Amino acid sequence: MQRTIQLDISSDIFDKVMFWLENLPKSKVTLKNIFANSSDEYFHSDVDKYIFALTELDGTNRQKILGITPLHYRNGEVANKWKKEMATKLHPDKCSHSKAKEAWDIMNDIYNEMVSE
Numbered sequence: 001m002q003r004t005i006q007l008d009i010s011s012d013i014f015d016k017v018m019f020w021l022e023n024l025p026k027s028k029v030t031l032k033n034i035f036a037n038s039s040d041e042y043f044h045s046d047v048d049k050y051i052f053a054l055t056e057l058d059g060t061n062r063q064k065i066l067g068i069t070p071l072h073y074r075n076g077e078v079a080n081k082w083k084k085e086m087a088t089k090l091h092p093d094k095c096s097h098s099k100a101k102e103a104w105d106i107m108n109d110i111y112n113e114m115v116s117e
């Protein structure tokens with residue numbers, strides 16, 4: 001039986017949940033399975049998924065959810081296209097999510113890293 005769990009939790013509780021999930025037997029759950037179709041099963045929308053990734057994750061988990069590849073760091077056009085797509089969803093003037101401003105700032109930092117290399 002497969003269950004879907006949706007949580008609104010603080011970051012310290014999130015860390016404990018992630019530790020628990022990472023230490024479950026692989027046959028039951030993996031982080032890859034959780035994030036693979038997360039917009040349909042675990043988040044209300046893509047915006048929620050992107051804001052979660054930007055504000056709560058880092059490294060490869062964040063990059064996978066945001067669709068960032070090494071090409072984004074080598075090709076300015078790809079980076080610009082990614083930023084424009086994110087801007088249509090995350091700009092604080094358009095997005096009413098409580099963490100939209102924080103996510104926007106992090107997204108801009110990531111973009112600046114992409115175009116500075």
